[in-house]
Amino acid sequence: MTKGNVAVLLSGRGSNFAAIVRDSRKADANYGIRLVISDQENALGLRKAHVFDIPAYCLPRERFKDRAAHEHEIAAILEKNGIELVCLAGYMRLIGPELLEKFPGRIMNIHPSLLPACPGLHAQRQALRQGLKISGCTVHFVDSGLDSGPIIAQQPVRIRDDDDEDSLSSRILLHEHRLYPRVIRHYFSNHLQIRGRRVIIAGR
Numbered sequence: 535m536t537k538g539n540v541a542v543l544l545s546g547r548g549s550n551f552a553a554i555v556r557d558s559r560k561a562d563a564n565y566g567i568r569l570v571i572s573d574q575e576n577a578l579g580l581r582k583a584h585v586f587d588i589p590a591y592c593l594p595r596e597r598f599k600d601r602a603a604h605e606h607e608i609a610a611i612l613e614k615n616g617i618e619l620v621c622l623a624g625y626m627r628l629i630g631p632e633l634l635e636k637f638p639g640r641i642m643n644i645h646p647s648l649l650p651a652c653p654g655l656h657a658q659r660q661a662l663r664q665g666l667k668i669s670g671c672t673v674h675f676v677d678s679g680l681d682s683g684p685i686i687a688q689q690p691v692r693i694r695d696d697d698d699e700d701s702l703s704s705r706i707l708l709h710e711h712r713l714y715p716r717v718i719r720h721y722f723s724n725h726l727q728i729r730g731r732r733v734i735i736a737g738r
């Protein structure tokens with residue numbers, strides 16, 4: 535089986551990255567993680583890449599004159615390595631035209647809420663402050679907005695009366711680690727059809 539070439543972009547801990555790598559190394563996986571790029575030098579995800587023996591690139595934004603120059607370098611690495619799908623996993627930057635135009639419909643993100651509820655930072659805190667009873671996680675295609683691209687898949691998670699930000703985040707994270715690899719497998723099985731704002735998952 536030829537396997538899809540995936541790159542992960544991250545800024546921090548990299549637990550989703552690790553979950554995706556573990557899935558990609560199962561015998562029936564239809565994709566592989568070829569490289570990881572971090573915009574933060576001290577991201578734990580970079581150390582995880584080393585443990586997994588996956589090529590890692592550190593490209594702090596401050597080293598570039600503007601966002602376009604930063605993304606130009608990222609795109610050059612992705613293209614040189616034949617990357618087909620870019621997975622943002624805790625990458626704390628909006629994506630600009632430089633990357634979006636080079637990878638149209640080929641950049642995904644995971645977010646710890648049921649979008650469009652609670653976009654942006656501290657999604658779990660937002661959910662608790664708004665008194666929601668259900669939150670969850672969302673995998674979506676990336677556009678130029680904040681967590682605003684077409685939704686591919688969502689997993690609801692019940693909010694308990696005694697939840698705080700940590701307990702809710704941990705429970706959602708467990709589901710993130712399952713949902714993201716599933717979506718990537720669908721992508722490389724050609725199951726995802728984009729119809730305007732709607733993404734249909736065929737073959738389920």
Ligand code: GRF
Binds near residue numbers: 547
């Ligand atoms: C996750 O909750 C993800 O949904 C959000 O940022 C967090 C990253 O966590 N976008 P990790 O770095 O994958 O552990």
